[in-house]
Amino acid sequence: MTKEEAREEIARLSQELNYHNRLYYQEHRTEISDFDFDTLLKKLQELEAAFPEFVDENSPTLRVGGTVTKDFESVEHKYPMLSLGNTYSEQELRDFDQRVSKALEGAPYEYFCEMKFDGVALSLTYENGRLSRAVTRGDGTKGDDVTNNARTIHSIPLRLGKDGDYPSAFEVRGEVFLPRKMFDKINAEKEDIGEPLLANPRNTASGTLKQQDSAAVAKRRLDCYVYSLLGVESLIQTHEEAVHLLEKWGFNVSPTYGKCATIDDVLKYIAEWETKRLDLPLDTDGVVIKVNAITQQRLLGFTAKSPRWAIAYKYKTQSAITELLDITYQVGRTGAVTPVAELEPVLLAGTTVKRASLHNANEIARLDLRVGDMVFVEKGGEIIPKVTGVDTAQRKPGSQAVVYLDKCPECGTPLVRTEGEAVHYCPNTDGCPPQIQGRIEHFIQRNAMNIESMGPETIAGLLSHSLIKDPADIYFLTFEQLNGLEFSSYSEKKGDTVTRSLREKSARNIIDAIEKSKEQPFENVLFGMGIRYVGRTVAEKLATHFGGIEEISKASYEQLLEAPEIGERIAQSVIDFFGSGKNVDFINKLSAAGLKLKTEGGAFVAASDKLAGQTFVISGVFKGFERDDLKSIIKQNGGKVVSSVSAKLNFLVAGDNMGPAKLEKANELGVKIISEDDFLKMIN
Ligand SMILES: NC(=O)c1ccc[n+]([C@@H]2O[C@H](COP(=O)([O-])OP(=O)(O)OC[C@H]3O[C@@H](n4cnc5c(N)ncnc54)[C@H](O)[C@@H]3O)[C@@H](O)[C@H]2O)c1
Numbered sequence: 001m002t003k004e005e006a007r008e009e010i011a012r013l014s015q016e017l018n019y020h021n022r023l024y025y026q027e028h029r030t031e032i033s034d035f036d037f038d039t040l041l042k043k044l045q046e047l048e049a050a051f052p053e054f055v056d057e058n059s060p061t062l063r064v065g066g067t068v069t070k071d072f073e074s075v076e077h078k079y080p081m082l083s084l085g086n087t088y089s090e091q092e093l094r095d096f097d098q099r100v101s102k103a104l105e106g107a108p109y110e111y112f113c114e115m116k117f118d119g120v121a122l123s124l125t126y127e128n129g130r131l132s133r134a135v136t137r138g139d140g141t142k143g144d145d146v147t148n149n150a151r152t153i154h155s156i157p158l159r160l161g162k163d164g165d166y167p168s169a170f171e172v173r174g175e176v177f178l179p180r181k182m183f184d185k186i187n188a189e190k191e192d193i194g195e196p197l198l199a200n201p202r203n204t205a206s207g208t209l210k211q212q213d214s215a216a217v218a219k220r221r222l223d224c225y226v227y228s229l230l231g232v233e234s235l236i237q238t239h240e241e242a243v244h245l246l247e248k249w250g251f252n253v254s255p256t257y258g259k260c261a262t263i264d265d266v267l268k269y270i271a272e273w274e275t276k277r278l279d280l281p282l283d284t285d286g287v288v289i290k291v292n293a294i295t296q297q298r299l300l301g302f303t304a305k306s307p308r309w310a311i312a313y314k315y316k317t318q319s320a321i322t323e324l325l326d327i328t329y330q331v332g333r334t335g336a337v338t339p340v341a342e343l344e345p346v347l348l349a350g351t352t353v354k355r356a357s358l359h360n361a362n363e364i365a366r367l368d369l370r371v372g373d374m375v376f377v378e379k380g381g382e383i384i385p386k387v388t389g390v391d392t393a394q395r396k397p398g399s400q401a402v403v404y405l406d407k408c409p410e411c412g413t414p415l416v417r418t419e420g421e422a423v424h425y426c427p428n429t430d431g432c433p434p435q436i437q438g439r440i441e442h443f444i445q446r447n448a449m450n451i452e453s454m455g456p457e458t459i460a461g462l463l464s465h466s467l468i469k470d471p472a473d474i475y476f477l478t479f480e481q482l483n484g485l486e487f488s489s490y491s492e493k494k495g496d497t498v499t500r501s502l503r504e505k506s507a508r509n510i511i512d513a514i515e516k517s518k519e520q521p522f523e524n525v526l527f528g529m530g531i532r533y534v535g536r537t538v539a540e541k542l543a544t545h546f547g548g549i550e551e552i553s554k555a556s557y558e559q560l561l562e563a564p565e566i567g568e569r570i571a572q573s574v575i576d577f578f579g580s581g582k583n584v585d586f587i588n589k590l591s592a593a594g595l596k597l598k599t600e601g602g603a604f605v606a607a608s609d610k611l612a613g614q615t616f617v618i619s620g621v622f623k624g625f626e627r628d629d630l631k632s633i634i635k636q637n638g639g640k641v642v643s644s645v646s647a648k649l650n651f652l653v654a655g656d657n658m659g660p661a662k663l664e665k666a667n668e669l670g671v672k673i674i675s676e677d678d679f680l681k682m683i684n
């Protein structure tokens with residue numbers, strides 16, 4: 001490589017890495033895998049080592065990737081928050097051990113290993129046993145003050161035991177993460193209402209921690225594992241002792257750590273956790289190996305970007321390369337079209353992969369996929385494998401870019417794509433078979449009418465015999481119609497679809513389950529109707545607030561917005577739903593079938609008029625109530641809840657960690673600020 005080529009390549013790599021850093025740290029999303037990112041970074045490092053004259057002081061090899069934002073107060077770190085050197089290979093780990101050994105000049109040393117938690121780093125300062133500040137890593141020197149958000153994380157102690165033996169000031173560092181269970185729950189709800197899914201728990205955690213509204217942060221139920229203690233030099237000699245002190249003081253430490261006498265022991269720890277880590281409640285992407293003795297850590301010191309006494313060993317995501325045979329398209333309940341990669345079957349992480357999701361047209365364009373390409377397939381924490389790239393070196397001559405489908409593969413209707421949305425839709429809601437089938441499956445699911453004894457094949461059978469047209473028709477089925485019903489299903493054994501018929505016992509079970517489902521409460525029925533954006537939680541809120549289908553269908557846009565958690569998009573969707581004559585017929589059928597279309601408590605009425613004519617803004621987190629409960633109480637007593645502080649506002653009910661902007665504005669305008677207790681006095 002000539003000097004000029006090296007200079008250009010260094011500039012190009014730096015630019016590319018900076019682009020991905022910006023996406024990762026500011027926009028909380030990724031376009032390439034961590035492995036690809038790390039490979040690019042390594043390439044740049046090697047080039048810079050060979051051509052040191054072209055190293056820029058702002059090179060991504062020398063700087064911690066993040067930045068501070070304008071959205072929070074920026075705070076200088078007392079001790080810089082650095083990155084970690086990383087490797088994917090055993091040899092490089094042994095090289096690291098050699099460097100440590102050499103620098104310590106033959107003195108004995110040991111390692112302390114921890115899992116590398118895949119979340120966001122957070123620094124917590126404690127003063128006199130109280131959490132005084134929580135700051136993100138930012139650019140390593142300065143970070144964002146996110147104390148209010150950190151306070152909503154239950155496992156971060158706000159106050160330590162009264163007579164602890166802790167010093168008056170110290171700093172704790174840890175990783176904020178979204179437990180996988182919570183992540184799956186959020187996505188299940190998004191899927192229910194046809195919203196785009198979140199990509200992964202890490203990006204969700206980092207996006208959540210940077211939200212302005214700490215009540216919204218509280219809802220996400222972030223968690224935190226701590227792994228570092230600073231400013232307590234006199235109390236500890238090893239990192240291990242620091243970890244035990246943190247446990248003793250009541251911090252949340254993951255019990256996955258281990259002390260290792262030699263690098264071979266480290267490799268054993270790494271091998272042991274490669275599969276065990278999959279059972280942990282959060283995503284981990286490797287192991288952090290730290291020299292245990294603090295004096296030796298000091299001897300080893302730091303580079304501009306990371307400590308020399310620690311290294312991260314990262315597990316490779318399982319990936320495989322295979323041929324893209326075709327792209328097919330699936331139509332979901334909401335009409336959303338999802339492209340699917342049909343692959344030459346390939347073994348990946350112990351299972352045979354034949355298909356992978358491609359998300360939408362933008363994703364296909366971004367990957368520049370062509371049928372016949374050799375593609376990389378990866379399986380991360382997610383169950384569904386992903387296509388992550390194309391091996392362009394193996395591209396066949398004359399291959400053509402994919403032309404995205406323009407007609408529904410199921411019903412032939414031209415697809416539509418709303419401005420600004422990535423997904424194509426089939427607008428033929430009432431005539432498109434997978435949409436009808438999807439709506440019925442949604443209607444009978446456990447969280448709705450709970451008639452799960454009726455499987456997808458039976459539904460398809462009923463549809464093909466024209467015995468039902470929409471979910472309400474289920475209630476007019478007879479035993480005779482079901483008994484012996486012919487339907488086709490896929491047989492693993494035969495490798496083909498076979499025609500079967502429904503047995504008497506199954507038919508009886510289905511009829512019984514249909515009858516029993518009439519007992520399901522109103523919120524289940526409402527959720528089952530499949531109104532766009534009305535997921536399980538929203539259905540509950542609407543049901544409690546309005547009391548019945550009658551009230552919801554008559555509610556104006558403004559009245560809908562008054563219900564807790566109902567935003568403009570949901571309100572409009574509800575209005576659209578009830579504005580359609582077909583949906584009115586559908587509801588009449590449900591009513592004729594005897595389903596519950598009212599809550600047990602009946603419609604909502606004000607319990608008193610003690611707050612009549614008064615307006616309230618509520619902000620922060622409350623001891624005695626969820627915010628929605630508080631809103632309901634205000635309304636039940638004749639008051640009105642509004643969202644922004646203005647001069648006309650009567651009261652601001654202030655909880656813990658309320659937004660400073662609201663408080664300032666209320667003070668400026670002379671609005672009366674009351675506590676939770678003051679509020680209770682007003683209604684009691
Ligand atoms: N895919 C992309 O586009 C993209 C872009 C930028 C960065 N990245 C990824 O992020 C990495 C760089 O991020 P980084 O600079 O934050 O380094 P890093 O994430 O590799 O390592 C440092 C971080 O590890 C975390 N950590 C987790 N468990 C720990 C433990 N037990 N002890 C100490 N620290 C622990 C801390 O938050 C610390 O800040 C890259 O290697 C890359 O994989 C990916």
Ligand SMILES: [Zn+2]
Pocket residue numbers: 331408409410411412413426427428431432433
């Ligand atoms: Zn269609």
